[in-house]
Amino acid sequence: MANSIAELIFIPAPGVGHIMSTIEIAKLLVTRDQQISITVLVIIPPPTFGSGSGSPITTYTQSLAKNTMDRISFIELPQDKTPPVSKAPIAAFADYINSHCKYVRKIVADKMSQPDPGSGRVAGLVVDMFCTGMIDVANEFNVPTYVFFTSNAAFLGFKLYIQTLSDDKNQDVLELSNSDSMIPVPSFIKPVPTKLFPGICQTREGLEFLLGSARKQREAKAIIVNTFLELEKHAIDSLSEDSTIPMVYPVGPILNLEAGAGKKLGNDDIITWLDTQPPSSVVFLCFGSMGSFDEVQVKEIANGLERSGHRFLWSLRRPPSDQTTRSPSDYEDPGTVLPEGFQERTAGIGKVTGWVPQVAVLSHGAVGGFVSHCGWNSLLESLWFGVPSAAWPIYAEQQINAFEMVVELGLGVEIKLDYKNEFSNPETDKVVVTADEIESGIRRLMEDKKVRKEVKEMREKSRVAMAEGGSSYASVGRLIVDFKRNVLGHTEL
Template sequence: MSVASDLDLTAKYVYVPSHARFLAVLVYLPILDKIVEGEYVKIKEPLKIPGCKPVGPKELMEMMLDRSDQQYKECVRVGLEIPMSNGVLVNTWEELQGNTLDALREDRELSRVMKVPVYPIGPIGRTKRLVEKPNRIFEWLDKQRERSVMYVCLGSGGTLSFEQAKELAWGLELSGKRFVWVLRKPASYLGVSSSDDKQVSTSLPEGFLDRTRDVGLVVTQWAPQVEILSHGSIGGFLSHCGWSSVLESLTKGVPIVVWLASLCGAAGPALHQFL
């Protein structure tokens, strides 16, 4: 808001690329900050936020895990500033999150905090585009049966520990199902490029790539997710459930398998609506 004021903008609108529940939590956070004592993770009763299901310690957004952290303080500040705008554009739609949108507009407690109009303008995401040929991902997918492949991707920044990567690899192998796995470097390799094939492959069980050669494809480079989800051979999506991934999967009609560790992220409160 301060930047908009410095530029003398007559109308100030906020765009929230995430979902309506994230917006509800964000604008209600300054109230929680005043009425809740101690850390949210230690509360005995779930937090009640208008328009949202009660939020227990395990469903808290990451930004709420440590009240002394600068990220939390910034979120409280943003929650205070959003209602100072002329309106809010949010990346969702009525049929998906109607209850929360109604609460933002009409709930006596939440609308008094929100104060300004909320406009759902979603789903907004990257559109499908032509992929340069040849591309080994699509060459492989073209050979698979319809709806037979599980797409596994835990986000552009989603890295696993060595133990998690190995366990997920064993799970995929023992399932006997076909898969495309976009695998980032293990989280302990903080200084190594995520596209370093050698470092990524060391996080897999010995012989995994050879044993799964006929049923799986491991990708260590960036992958065109929208195009992959649009492919007819994809039957499911194991996802960290960032909001962009959720929207892309929903709009392509691909069922989501939730990576449970993701539920404390920004999409968490929205996902609990559907789980």
């Protein structure tokens, strides 16, 4: 870390998508400016989020602490063993993250007291959207905080507007969230249906978490968003025009594209199978690290796929067997939940598998459509590779993401925008998406030429945004000036 001027302390949330995005923007920043160094504080996920010994996320996060990249180092924080208070899962997750404040405080204090000028002065904390409790720690040391918002600008605007409705306009957001209406939200062009509000808006405890998080985000010096101007111009403009919202830096798409090698990941059979398929002919179904369905829904998906007649690659995951973990796993034999004879009948055109390297698949020329849970990272990856999406959101803010992608931007088609299968609450009434709905969605996905054209154009815009002279490239440059000004002052820049 020698000779750096500005040191940043990054605190990602303990989820694979959040950590990977954080590392990618850290790599981007140190590549862009030789005077920046970064320390990433790694929070080991709680066991309820699938972090048991040997789990992929635990293995991944623990491996980070053993790595050092050029001017990026990792410190694994001690794991707080205090049993979580019985709360809504999202609130318990936030409490778990906040229990690490004491360790962050000690690390910041140690760095602030270092006499070696070569190690760089702490220019700021960059905290994940779930780690805003760390803002209080930064304030103790008079260090500015930047929030890294790993979702999109439209959802950031939605979250802040919900807080405005509650705090400034005395709106009962809980009642609103459980109604069947539509409301105008500044970061969206079209009114947003309340049935698409995230599940946490529909319980008092979940809503309090959302409101508290929004209030803390307003305290940040700036909010860094993983998006780009050409994709979300209306949303970014609406945020920039609101003087009550911190400065917004759109810096995306921030993606981990190294997985695109495919064959280096032990998935030779998947890539080899794709190599034999015609260009843009395969529908890829993948529902994220937490996405899974029960046997009834699996059979509907299978029937819809078979009826569509399209080639397919299906990442089929088994739901968690109990509540000690929320992470799906692979089936030893997927045939146990598929319709009888399905694999034999579709052997020539389809492949059912477990976990897949998503980037490697989306980057393959044979893939022509993506049935997605609409996690933001997944949507950005699909746009980067020019693959249109069929929206099947499951939990968190995915319904809002799906609405933006399909209704606002015309960059995808709908399978079911208001589907909710909150992994945190398996007792909720589950809706079964029918084979007819799935077949119809897949046909539109693969045959809608207008959506396909729009997605191909956005693919080019995403790459231009990140290239020198592009909108996100310029935004990152302004962000770096902001960081360095914190330690150098105006006169030295």
